[in-house]
Amino acid sequence: MRHLLTAEETQYHKDLVERVGVAWGTGAADWDRRGGLPADVVRWCADEGLFGAALPAEFGGGGATAVRTGLMYEALGRVSASLASLVNVHGMAAQTLAKWGTEQQWASVMPGLAAGKRVAAICMTESGAGSDLSAIETELSEREGRLVLNGTKVFITFGQLADTFLVLAQREGRSVTCLVDRDNPGLTTTSMGDVLGLRAAALARVELRDCVVPAEDVVGRDGFGLSILVPHALEHGRHAVAWMALGMLGSAFSAVLDFVHERRSFGRDLVDHGQIQSMLTRMGTDLEAAKLLCVAASRAVDDRAPDASARILTAKYFVCRVLEEHAAQAVQILGSRGVLEDGVAARHYRDAKILNIIEGTTQIIERMLAPIFLRTRSQGGL
Amino acid sequence: MAHADREEIIQVVLDYLAQYDTSGTPGLDEDLFESGRVNSLFSIQLVGFLENTFRIKITVTDLDLQNFATVNRVADLVLAKSATTTGA
Ligand SMILES: Cc1cc2nc3c(=O)[nH]c(=O)nc-3n(C[C@H](O)[C@H](O)[C@H](O)COP(=O)(O)OP(=O)(O)OC[C@H]3O[C@@H](n4cnc5c(N)ncnc54)[C@H](O)[C@@H]3O)c2cc1C
Numbered sequence: 330m331r332h333l334l335t336a337e338e339t340q341y342h343k344d345l346v347e348r349v350g351v352a353w354g355t356g357a358a359d360w361d362r363r364g365g366l367p368a369d370v371v372r373w374c375a376d377e378g379l380f381g382a383a384l385p386a387e388f389g390g391g392g393a394t395a396v397r398t399g400l401m402y403e404a405l406g407r408v409s410a411s412l413a414s415l416v417n418v419h420g421m422a423a424q425t426l427a428k429w430g431t432e433q434q435w436a437s438v439m440p441g442l443a444a445g446k447r448v449a450a451i452c453m454t455e456s457g458a459g460s461d462l463s464a465i466e467t468e469l470s471e472r473e474g475r476l477v478l479n480g481t482k483v484f485i486t487f488g489q490l491a492d493t494f495l496v497l498a499q500r501e502g503r504s505v506t507c508l509v510d511r512d513n514p515g516l517t518t519t520s521m522g523d524v525l526g527l528r529a530a531a532l533a534r535v536e537l538r539d540c541v542v543p544a545e546d547v548v549g550r551d552g553f554g555l556s557i558l559v560p561h562a563l564e565h566g567r568h569a570v571a572w573m574a575l576g577m578l579g580s581a582f583s584a585v586l587d588f589v590h591e592r593r594s595f596g597r598d599l600v601d602h603g604q605i606q607s608m609l610t611r612m613g614t615d616l617e618a619a620k621l622l623c624v625a626a627s628r629a630v631d632d633r634a635p636d637a638s639a640r641i642l643t644a645k646y647f648v649c650r651v652l653e654e655h656a657a658q659a660v661q662i663l664g665s666r667g668v669l670e671d672g673v674a675a676r677h678y679r680d681a682k683i684l685n686i687i688e689g690t691t692q693i694i695e696r697m698l699a700p701i702f703l704r705t706r707s708q709g710g711l
Numbered sequence: 712m713a714h715a716d717r718e719e720i721i722q723v724v725l726d727y728l729a730q731y732d733t734s735g736t737p738g739l740d741e742d743l744f745e746s747g748r749v750n751s752l753f754s755i756q757l758v759g760f761l762e763n764t765f766r767i768k769i770t771v772t773d774l775d776l777q778n779f780a781t782v783n784r785v786a787d788l789v790l791a792k793s794a795t796t797t798g799a
Contacts, residue, residue, distance in 0.1 A: 429771050635759075
């Protein structure tokens with residue numbers, strides 16, 4: 330990726346890849362088996378400043394550019410999509426609060442989030458509302474002069490571990506978000522059970538039963554949850570997912586390249602068989618295209634370019650799509666070794682599917698991108 | 712464009728909207744959200760666009776449907792914010 334980055338960006342990435350690799354390079358299979366991340370992994374992320382890396386410096390964050398933020402997710406994605414998702418969902422909640430919080434929330438909540446002393450999760454999905462979040466039923470209502478929250482959220486990444494939850498609800502039919510702490514007596518979290526991928530992401534069902542929410546914990550304003558706050562969170566999430574998928578694609582490709590050199594069949598190295606070369610070539614070119622799209626998206630964010638959102642969508646869509654294809658091919662090329670859970674290929678294969686469901690499914694992103702391409706053409710931009 | 716006047720603001724906003732909506736120029740008092748001209752992806756882009764173009768910062772206190780609903784109201788918001796923003 331060196332050709333797309335400045336010398337400082339390259340160095341930052343190289344150092345982080347090394348640090349993540351040394352610390353956790355072999356941990357991911359075990360995390361998947363346990364269905365969660367050990368506490369020392371979470372602490373390490375906090376100590377390394379990863380939770381606050383992308384937050385503005387005035388909130389105690391690292392003030393990282395979008396490119397650096399992306400490189401961080403790439404480095405984490407190489408090792409584990411679950412690990413990258415821990416930082417991502419925290420970032421989605423924290424970034425939303427950094428932009429749309431009140432001075433009081435910034436003072437009371439942001440320092441803990443920026444330092445990673447408290448981990449945040451984001452609760453949007455319900456059993457009756459996924460892609461179409463306008464159907465959510467979780468309700469913030471006033472009872473005896475107090476705000477109470479009732480509803481059930483599902484598939485909440487790191488919901489079993491988070492200290493604080495940014496919850497999307499509706500109040501008198503208008504969407505709104507609020508913060509709920511783990512120690513709120515009305516909040517309970519339970520495991521979603523075994524899942525196909527992101528197995529170490531401690532997915533939870535989050536039950537909210539008469540959770541009393543102090544008025545100062547409402548984030549944003551009624552009517553703006555769906556139109557402003559959720560899109561803001563999702564934009565951070567899509568950028569992160571594109572980059573973590575890039576890291577996964579890169580590490581799957583590396584595993585394949587190692588293998589085709591050492592494995593022999595029918596008197597040749599595997600790499601000398603034409604069909605294998607076809608698969609390698611497709612993987613290598615898609616990886617290069619994926620890097621270009623990710624860097625272009627991040628640069629657009631850093632430049633505050635008007636097409637930044639479209640570029641993020643494009644990167645998320647493309648990288649996750651080619652990851653799904655090539656993670657499957659990586660398992661294929663590795664043959665029986667590809668199915669071993671200790672290897673990177675099997676895990677990326679399972680996790681790749683998930684990345685095409687979260688932060689906007691493939692179909693939802695197509696619904697957003699197709700009109701953008703049409704419009705770009707009609708304005709002479711294609 | 713730190714200190715644009717009202718007409719300039721309206722023109723810039725209309726030009727911006729035209730990029731996203733090829734169905735013609737909206738009326739200055741037409742509700743952009745209710746008319747379906749504005750979707751959720753666009754609404755955050757609009758916030759970013761207004762912040763960059765007019766060098767203002769839109770915060771939670773500006774989150775009022777009244778502020779974003781029509782081109783005229785967007786212009787009011789930008790004018791009010793520009794007046795309170797010094798330098799740039
Ligand atoms: C591992 C994992 C982690 C997650 N983490 C979180 C989290 O932290 N917080 C959170 O809030 N949610 C989380 N989710 C939920 C995730 O955001 C939703 O699964 C996603 O938004 C899709 O919603 P759904 O599953 O209800 O599918 P649905 O919306 O029911 O969609 C079902 C299928 O229909 C398609 N579809 C839907 N509408 C259309 C349409 N208009 N046109 C064409 N096709 C359509 C979809 O693409 C999909 O293929 C997580 C999910 C998973 C699997």
